[in-house]
Amino acid sequence: MGRVGVHDNFFELGGDSILSIQVVARARARGVGITPKLVFDHPTVADLASVAGVESVQAEQGIVTGEAPLIPIQSWFYGLDLPERNHFNQSVLLDVSGVDRQTLDAAVRALLTHHDALRLRSDGTRLWFAEPDGQGLEDADGRTADDVQASLDLVNGPVTRFVLISEDRLLIAVHHMAVDGVSWRILLEDLAAARSGAPLAPKTTSFKEWAKRLRQASDPSEDEYWDSVPVTELPVDHPAGDNTVVSTESVAVELDEAETRALLTQVPAVYRTQINDVLLTALAQTLATWTRQESVSVALEGHGREELFDDVDVSRTVGWFTSLFPVALTPGADRPGEALKAVKEQLRAVPRRGVGYGLTHDLTALPTGLSFNYLGQFDTEGFATVNEPSGAAEAATGRRAHLIEVNAAVSDGRLSVAWTYSAHLHDRATVEGLAEDFVVRLRELIEHCLTEEAGGLTPSDVSLAGLDQVALDRLVGGDRQVEDVYPLSPLQQGMLFHALAEPDSGMYVEQIHWRLEGDLDIDRMRAAWQRAMDRHAILRTGFLWEGTPRPLQVVRRRQDVPFEFHDVSGLPESEQEIWLRDLLDADRVRGFDLSAPPLMRIHLVRNSLDAHVLVWSFHHILLDGWSTSTVLADVFADNVESVGRRPYREFIGWLDEQDADAAETYWRGALAGFTESTPLGIDRPIAGPEGEPGTHGVVMSKETS
Structure with missing residues (x-):
């Protein structure tokens, strides 16, 4: 990836929810307080800078021991039919060629001390965390990788082993109870x-702290959503078959590097999606065809590290945090864009990204037999993983949790999707057909998103607007250049009303002009105004009022600043003044079309080599006096990127959250008894030259000042 700019979108660069956790962890390690939700809501560095705080979450830095309750995914594990429960691992095999054994042993001991979950114990009713016992790097001593994988012990320990299977291969095996993909x-x-x-x-x-706090996070109001998810019965080829672990087989399909790159970096911007939205759209289309149902339910696995508590940060905590929850997906028509928008909105409607489901529901009784998990992008740092036999991560006894498991991941630049099933229930040809149909539909979605006609917003993109999909499509269609849509402030509504009532009056057209002395670089001046327009959404905003329940302001992603240069240095000074007055008058009369941004213009007039007049015209509906000063400060600052500005939409959002009825009640009470306005002298003529208001000045003494 090339240089990333402060206005580049994290998700459009290939970011996902798992990578966002890594971003948060690294930022917080440097004292910058951000959260995954802030990354989601403010996906550019510039926007994040405006809302980032100072990291303040305090965590125990010593060795953590003692008991904790099981979290839902761990209770689910103990509800599975697994006779050899100690053998349910995750593992990696690393190339450690050239690494000194003593150095590697010291590193292993540091990890076992630092990450308390690697010393986890459990008897099925509770967790506890043991003291470090001197465990470190182990030699194989005749053990095979299978032997190592089968040697973990949840009750007595260890649940983690770092074993040199050979001189240059390190096997790390950790019981799943203690670790997840993040x-x-x-x-x-x-x-x-x-x-x-x-x-x-x-x-x-x-x-330990997370497990205790999670018990307080259940929300019964979510039950209405969860209980509405329909049951999806998957077809089986052999209804009498037994879904045993030993009968497990797998089919894999993949995209090539170019397709994967397009999926990660080109597709997201078109409909403002994340990779999960696209993968699940293809999956929903595949399952709807297979089951002949309009809606299909899928059990989704999430990373589970949701922002439930302000004083909790688990971005660098090792443990099994996974959330598991059902979601009903209705892709609708076969048109790729419509299906993608529909599934995207259905996923956005899941309460708290599904973390609450397991707190109130039995995870072993999900209303579907198919699970899906996107594991993210794998790019190990410092050590290379090797694709060589590393032993069986799970015992071959017991019964499987799902009928079909679909796991997707990006590794070595390619998306790979594995479909795991029981040969006792499904024929290989059936699953191969599903996997092929899935990848065909995924390619169709990618190809569609690379066309010119693709694109559009969904209601969750512009939540403040309060529009459904039909109204939103009618308003902005597939215009990819629309950045945001939201209501007007009360004062903006008043200005819009008056401007529409008297369109030729020049009402609310503001002009500021001033003389600049000295050498001036025209290109730098133009660039400075362009940076200001790029930085401030309000300068890229237009207004729509026809065909909507209420007027709305529409922000464009990109607008070129209207910048005109005039050289009148060849005119006599007296004629220059006349020329400037004519320019100002004509520019004011020209006004602005409120529906066609930008609602501002810049004129730069050269009077001589070292004297210029800068004219800034804008509609008052964009800016008040304070904001005008803010924009000018950014234009003339050497480096505005270091200054965080809260976006205007947050003010509109704050207004939307206020209780209008309570405010009206307050002001009616505060103004009770007033029957007429207080006279200020502006409601009657005041003596002055040519009927203009008079002025009266007072100069205070230096001592008083």
């Missing part, structure tokens, strides 16, 4: 850091 990124990053002698990043909130 955890592996933390562990591998820390192993590389410890190997190089660097200190490990500070701990975030312990898994």
Whole structure:
């Protein structure tokens, strides 16, 4: 990836929810307080800078021991039919060629001390965290990778082993009770850091604390949503078959590097999607065809590290945080764009990204037999993973949790999607057909998003506007250049009303002009105004009022600043003044079409080599006096990127949250008894030259001042 600019969108660069956790962790390690939700809501560096705070979450930095309750996904694990429960692992095999054994052992010991979950214990009713016991790097001593994988013990320990299977191969096996996909990124990053002698990043909130706090996070109001998810019965080829672990088989399909790159970096901007939206649209279309149902339910796995508590940060905490929850998907018509928008909105409607489902529902009784998990992009730091036999991560006994599991991940620049099933229930040809249909539909979605006609917003993109999909499509269609849509402030509504009532009056057209002395670089001046327009959404805003329940302001992604240069240095000074007055009059009369942004213009007039007049015209509906000063400060600042500005939409959002009835009641009470306005002298003629208002000035003494 090339240089990333402060206005580049994180998700349009290929970011996802798992990568956002890594961004948050690294920012917080440097004292910058952001959250995954802030990354989602403000996906550019410039926008994040305006809302970022100072990291203030305090976490225990010492060794954590003691008991904690099981979280829902761990209770789900104990509800599975698994006779060999100790053998349910995740693992990686690393190339450690050239790494000194003593150095590697010290790094392993540092991880086992730092990450408390690696010392987890459980008996099925509770968790507890053991003291470090001197465990470190192990040699194989005749053990095979299978032996290592089968040697973990939830009750007595260890639940983690770092074993040199050979001189240059390190097998890390961790029981799934103690680790998840995000955890592996933390562990591998820390192993590389410890190997190089660097200190490990500070701990975030312990898994023990998270497990205790999570019990307080249930929300019964979500039950209406969860209970509305319909049951989806998957067809099976062998109804009498037994869904055993030993009968597990898998089919994999993949995209090539170019297709994967398009999926990650070109597709997201078209409909403001994330990769999960696209993958699940293709999956929903595939399942709807297979089951012959309009809506299909899928069990989704999420990273589970949701922002439930202001004083909790688990961005660098190792543990099994996974959330598991059902979602009903209705892709609708076969038109790719319509299907993608529909599924995207259905996913946005899931309460709290599904983390609450397991707090009030039995995860072993999901209303669907198919699970989906996007594991993210894998790019190990410091050590290379090797695709060689590393032993069986799970025992071959017991019964599987789902009929079909679909797991997707990006590795080595390619998206791979594995469909895992039981040969006792489904024929390989059936699953191969599903996998092929899925990848065909995924390619159709990608190809559609690369066409000119693709694009459009969905209601969750412009939540303040309060529009449904039909109204939104009618308003902006597939215009990719629309950045946001939201209501007007009360004062803006008043200005719009008066401007529409008297369109030729020049009402609310503001002009500021001033003389600039000295050498002036015209291109730099133009660029400075363009930066200001890029920075401030209000300068790229137009207004729509026809065909909508209420007037709305529409922000464009990009607008070229109207900048005109005039050289009148060849005119006598007296004629220059006349020329300037004519320009100002004509510009004021010209006014603005409120529906066609930008509602501002710049004129730069050269009077001589070292004297210019700068004219800035804008409609008052955009800016008040304070905002005018803010824009000018940005234009003339050497470096405005370091100054955080809260976006105007946040003020509109704040207004929308206020209780208008309560405000009216307050002001009626505060103004009770007033029957007429207070006279200020402006409601009657005042003596002055040519009927203009008079002035009276007072100069205070230096002492008083």
